[in-house]
Amino acid sequence: MHPSPTKDFRAKEFRYSSFFFTGITGLATYLIVALLGVVLVNIIIHGWPGLSWRFVSTIPKKDVFDPATTGILPMIVGTTIRVVVMTVFVLPVGVITAVYLTEYAHNTSVMTRIIRTAVNNLAGVPSVVFGLFGLGFFINFVGHNLDLVFNNGEQAWGHPSLIWASLTLAVMTMPVVIVATEEALKAVPPGLREASLALGATKLKTIFKIVLPQALPGILTGGILAVSRAAGEVAPILFTGVAYYMSDLPTHLTDQFMDLGYHVFVLSTQSPNIDQTQPILYATVLVLLILTFALNIAAIFVRSKMRRNMRSLH
């Protein structure tokens, strides 16, 4: 485009493009907020009536599609446990990997590049692929071999269960934790490391006493993202641990479990009477949302408390 000859024309063109881009970006933002609002309001309006203390505290016997008698306690328990167990695995492993990458590995080495590429690619893999990976690696390989070695081939580990579903989710959310932790570690001022080392601290001591405490809020952010992503995922647990129906709560990590997300799928596709099931379907979705929010808010609360501690009193 040629620069416009007249002042008048220039101003018009400027206003036009400015209006256009402000309009487009604003529209996109409002659209997203509006969509989210519609979805939330829809779920709350339809889910609220079906929600009751009895509903969330009942272990359903027989018919999970009957609004009068069914409940979702086992699903709440199952989803909570799989998310917590996943966190217990993904945080230490992810943090150790990130510490290795930022503090120890040489950026130019082949090994570092391979690990980084792997981490980046892992983040882009569809979640159902993780489900298949979990089935192939954790259940058919790790579980099966545990059975061969410790149980004379009797099946104790080599079947879908809480532990394998949680580990599969841990693998899936690993990149999130690694990337967040790396960012947090890089943000720790080099002066603090030098101060510690100059006092005669080993590198390991410095990492544990100075660097990691300082990076903790950032690491927790990674944990929050991992939990958010994992809580609603169904595909990774499909082949690795979730059950269609169980008459009791899981008692061991080697038990199968019921899950809120999967239960939503069951209610919406397997019900003999959709109209009858709809209230509990919405109520289940609402509970899943509340649970995810609750896990998030707990983590955010811990993080802000930590930040405050770091700033003021110690």
Add this chain to the structure above:
Amino acid sequence: MPEISLPTTMLTNVKAAPAARAVPLITIENLALYYGATKALKNISLTLSERVVTAFIGPSGCGKSTLLRCLNRMNDLIDNVRIEGSVKIGGHDIYGPDVDVIELRKRVGMVFQKSNPFPKSIFENVAYGLRLHGMRDKSSLEASVEESLRGAALWDEVKDRLHASALGLSGGQQQRLCIARAIAIKPEIILMDEPASALDPIATARVEELILELKENFTIVIVTHNMQQAARISDQTAFFYLGELVEYDATTKIFTNPARKQTEDYVTGRFG
């Protein structure tokens, strides 16, 4: 490492005796340092004495910090650094094969240009090094922290808020806290890299006073950009230019009657 024979340097006064009572503590011989392919220090030979304040002066980028960081091996942390020659402290080659860097850094403390207190309480900042080297007992920790804060002329200002965050202190207080932290583990030598360059004149004066007091018990090597400061606090001064030691002598001599023209130009402010 084999003893390196002393080279014939172009500098005649490198080994000039400092004060009469001086006991040599740090002997740097033929030291060269490379960052990758760039030679940042060229054949430095220099002897620093016990309980003497030695100032390193010279224009930016001449290698003062680099040389200082050779003395507690902080340069080990940087990739691609290569060192030739030897640095001996109390007769022991600190780059020798059996040297414990932890032990070395315990004996050679450091205060940085940018004050860098840990984001912990004032007490914990000073106790950090003490704990690191095995002090666990609460009452000895408390006693040592108090002693160090007194030693750094900070006690009276912070004694009522020992458990408040160190980040709430003023810049000058933070730097004195860093000094307290360094002297807590009782090093023999304290390296200071422009410790007052970020401070206001009053805070600077306090730090300078403190350095003069610390001289009674510690050997101090200080990098400074401030000529008046070097003149005020140091006994010996070494002038560096482009990675080379140009002149090393008693501070009064360097500032009143330097042997070399380059030194004179620099201390009188004609370049640098």
